[in-house]
Amino acid sequence: MDETKLHPFIFPVLISLLLLWLVTKRVSGNKNLPPSPRKLPILGNLHQLGFLPHRNLQSLAVKHGPFMLLHFGSVPVLIASTADAARDALKTHDLTFASRPQLFRAVKKFIRDGRNVGFAPYGEYWRQMRGISVIHLLSSKRVQSFRFIREEETTAFMQRIRESSGPVDFSSMVSEFTNDVICRSTFGRKYSDSENGKKVMVLLRESMELLGTVCIGDFIPWLSWVSRVNGFDKRLDRVAKELDEFLEGVIQEHVETPKRQQGQNGESFVDVLLDIHNDKAAEISIDRESIKSLLVDILGAGTDTLTTLLIWAMAELLRHPLVMEQLQNEVREVVKDKQDMSDNELEKMHYLKAVIKETFRCHPPVPLLIPRIASSDVKIKGYDIPAGTMLLTNAWAIGKDPASWDEPDKFEPGRFLNSSIDYKGLDFELIPFGAGRRGCPGIAFSAATVEFVLANLVWKFNWELPDGRKDVDMTETPAATLHKALPLLALANQYS
Incomplete structure (x- = not known):
């Protein structure tokens, strides 16, 4: 075709593109979007997340307000940084933000395209999976039935501390303890006494790090090659494969060994899931991949958050x-x-509960709550939020907000002694478990475990820092959960 014959086609196309640009600009110009920091071409605001995103986002919120609009690549992201902002998003507009974004490759790999409770899209499948988890593992009745596990594993934990010589590696010991509690509650047995089980503890830690890593290819697809070059994809594939092999082995063990021969006190969560899977007449259908996704949910969320707290x-x-x-x-x-501690006695320990609340305020295990996504256009505080906007709630920044807390940087449990504020999702000044219909259902399980073991730790031992140290290095390290960068070492002297 002669080059001159292209001109009649090129001119209308250019005019159409110009008109489309003008219309788009006018439409977006009519919207009252939340304030935004300056962004870079292509990257948007990704460069401003830094090493510890919860801290950097808080600093940006101080300048731009409790609601601010960022862009991670081409993805619009609404950041809520105060209790009022969180209340507007997670309560007033809870249904609009009830679903999860489906763009994170680490989630797709570990959770099999969001087939668990935490990341599943809002809908019937999510309701069924949440119902299974709550009824058979996380309900008050089930949590109470696991008391013997908490007691036995806490006793074993205390014994390991007594047998230690010199400073105790508290980080390592508490990680083993929470892993044993979660595994016994979920699988009917613990795995820390085997090499395979110890390997899984490392895999869970790695999976949380990978889930908390900002992967540029998730937001700018044509830059996905970066994850191949920097080793992210290779590490992701390895960890996911090894974790899958462990879970497959656990499931097969329960398939081949009748429950009555496993020496369990009651039915484990895996057995419940397999019963549902095998019951063709059941109202709920669940396949093997969904079982693994739920187990990753329980193992990862339960073990890592309890350990961190x-x-x-x-x-x-x-x-x-x-x-x-x-x-x-x-x-x-x-x-x-007394020789033992009862639940009635725990109820009388008001300062214990205050210490736990203050720890949640200062160190929420998940500083940036699991993202949500707007299912439709919505107006919040006069701002126009387009459908498809991702919502990030900065629970860490909310806990540090001087509008909600006096001397927010000070660790002062006494602030909760005459306060009705709790962490169960109704008081937006303190939402470590989230709020609304997508709030974490594991609150009762976590609270029962943390209260019991922390009370025993301070009851049976006097603690001090080793080597005459006067302070603890509180440096954080990034992951899906907020880890302490260095292991916590301490001297434990038995109290008599």
């Missing part, structure tokens, strides 16, 4: 000897000379 709690107690002393006095006064 206990480590931060003990770190703060070691940094604040007067707080430690007040907590020990309360626990020892309530328990007195």
